[in-house]
Amino acid sequence: MDTVHIQSRSVSVVSFAAIRARAAGATLRRLVAFTLISIGTLATKAGKSPQVMRPLMIEQVFRVGVKLLPIVCFLGITLGIVIVGQTVTVLQTVGAVKFTGMLLVTVVIRELAPLVAGLVVLARVGTASVIELATARALGEVEALEALGIDPIHYLVVPRVIGFTVAVATLTAHFVLLALVSGYAFAFARGLPLTLTGYFGDIxxxxxxxxxxxxALKTSLFGAVTGLVICYQGLSQALRLEEVGAATTRTVAQCVVGxxxxxxxxxPVYLLL
Amino acid sequence: MSDDAVIEMSGVAVANPHGSGIPLVSSVDWRVARGECWVVAGQQGSGKTTVIETAAGLRPASRGEVRLFGEPLPSPAGEAMARLRQRVGFVFEGAGRLFPDLGVAENIALPLRYHRHLTVAESAAELRPLMEAFQLERFANLAPGRIGRAWARRAGLARAMASRPELVLLDNPLEGLDPVHLRWWRGFLAELVHGHPWLGGKPATVVIATDELRPLLGIGTRFATVDGGRWKVLGDRGAVSASDDPAVRELMDERN
Known part of the structure; x- marks a missing residue:
């Protein structure tokens, strides 16, 4: 009896996994289709209606980039002290100071900074954008745009994707600079024998x-993927009020995975450098 | 398919946009000629909105063929459809579906600014007569959420009229209006049918969806009903007045 029970349980786990995998595959296909449509719209309508589109893009860059600058600067300074400052101190202690530059480039510049900038953007603006777009869809604003001959992808998606792309890239640059400077300041304050030119020279x-x-490519892709997933989740279907929470959670999960x-x-590209 | 046909629907079935795809109205055979004013009447939820949205190219038909201005509907996302939609004004039910992040004047100017690349000042100058005619100047800089529903609907109408459309479709425009707004709308619709100054005095082709026939009896020139999933062309005013169809009598509010 036990064997039969375990077998049926393992079958149900396998079938559950298969169902989930199929659902994930279907979502991925729809996301890819949405991405291709958005890229097509961006390519074919690149210079269309600059009087309307330019302010929309500037507004998105301001909303996603400029408004998040204080929190990203704060995170850059604190994580710089926590990670860079401690790393430099430990490397000094164990006599491996010659690896400082390599370690900071790999950990902070290549990995930590893009992820932190992407996650901050996702958490602070991304989730709000899903709700905003889902509400616009539910209130029929998408049909209203279509009725006016305005492509909703061009008007709603393109400015957001551009805003997210520019914002993640520039916020990453700010984060890197502040993390490295504050890390050095921390090490200097602790009296470590590390000169400014030596530290930045190593890096x-x-x-x-x-x-x-x-x-630039990596952070732009992080921003573009975040923007596309947000727009897809907000606009792909008219959501009822009780579905908005689930859509937001899906957005966060899909953006992080992406x-x-x-x-x-x-x-592999970095390993070749 | 004659040259003066603005809307032609043959064998069209439309489905509930939020439902399972089961036809809401089947076999719509309809021809709207240039300069006609059609009133499409039906109870709430009968599918009249979906029929006129399909006629305007905002929803795909589940079956059959839809032609606008003598041409089959092009691909929804293409430039041809965008050009076609500039010839069609669609006024939505309720508060006009204005964009909440834009002011009233910005909402009205949006189609002009998007399609004709006008600056804010240029579009404001061009739309001043329209804003004045619709008595919307005092709301110009307010957010749509800060003006009354009837004024928001009027702003939605102004936005649809901004590009001087040849065909105007209105979804339940007289629903829930106070007597002052009702009088204004009836006057506007009559003017639209006979030639509005904003359209250069040329009569527009008009389609009005409604759940009450009586207020529009003096405005419409042709009438149709949607009842129980069936499309029925009634004919002119005389045919409506003479009809002994209980559904028509109900829509005329003659139940008591």
């Missing part, structure tokens, strides 16, 4: 020229 030596375009997958794709 500059560990950096490759390819790091700059790669960081960003980590992109992050993983960059690992």
């Amino acid at each position: 500059a030596t560990a950096l490759s020229w390819a790091d700059f375009p790669l960081l 960003c980590l997958c992109i992050d993983a794709l960059f690992v």
Whole structure:
């Protein structure tokens, strides 16, 4: 009896996993289709209606980027003290100070900064944007745009995706600078024998020229994926009030998974540098 | 398919946009000629809104063929559809579905600014006569949520009229209006049918969906009903007045 019970249980676990995998596959297909439509719209309507579109894009950059600058600066300073300051201190203690630059480039510049900027944007603006778009959809604003001959993808999605892309990239740059400076300040305050030129010289030596375009690409992709998932979840279906919470949770999960997958794709590239 | 047909629907079935895809109204055969004013009447939830939204190209038909201005409807996201929609004004039910993040004047100017690349000042100058005609100047800078529902609906009408459309579709425009607004709307609709100054005095082709026939009897020139999933063309005013169909009598509010 026990064997039969365990077998039926394992079958149900397998079938549950299969159902979940199929659902994830279907969501991924729809997301890819939405992404392709958005890219197509961006390409074909790039210069259309600048009088209307430019202010929308500036508003999104301001909302996602400029308004989040204080919190990203705060995180940059605190995480700089916590991670960079401690790392430098430990490396000094164990006599491995020559690895400072390499370690900070790998941990802070390549990995931590893009993830922190992406997560802050997602948490502070992303979830609110899903609710905003879902409400717009539920109140028929999408149909109202269509009735006026305005492409909802062009009007609602493109400015947001551009806003998120620019914001994550620029916030990452701010985070990197503040984390490195505050980390050095912490180490200096602790009286470690580390000169400013030596510290930044180590980092500059560990950096490759390819790091700059790669960081720009990675952060832009984080922002674009976040923006696209948010717009997809907000606009793909008319949500009832009780469904908005679940859509927000799905958005957070899908954005995190998407960003980590992109992050993983960059690992072999970084290993080649 | 004649040249002066503005809307042509043949064998069209429409489904509930929020439902299971089961036809809400089946076999719509309808031809709206240039300059006609059609009143489509039906009870709430009968599918009249879905029929006129399908006619305007806002919803796909489940079956059958829809033609606007003599041409089959192009792909929804294409430029051809965007151009076609500038010739059609659609006024939504309720508070006009204004965009809450834009002011009233910005809402009205949006189609002009988007399609004709006008600056805020240029669009304001162009729309001044429209704002004055619709008595909306004092609400110009307010958010839609801060003005009354009837005024918001009027702003929705102004937005639909901004691009000087040839075809105007209105969804239940007289619903829940006080006597002053009701008088204004009836006057406007009559003017629209006979030639509104904003449209250069040229009669527009008008389609009005309503759940009450009587207030529109003097305005419409052709009438149809949607009842129990069936589309029925009644004919002119005389045919409506003479109809002994209980559904028509109910929509005329002659139940008692």
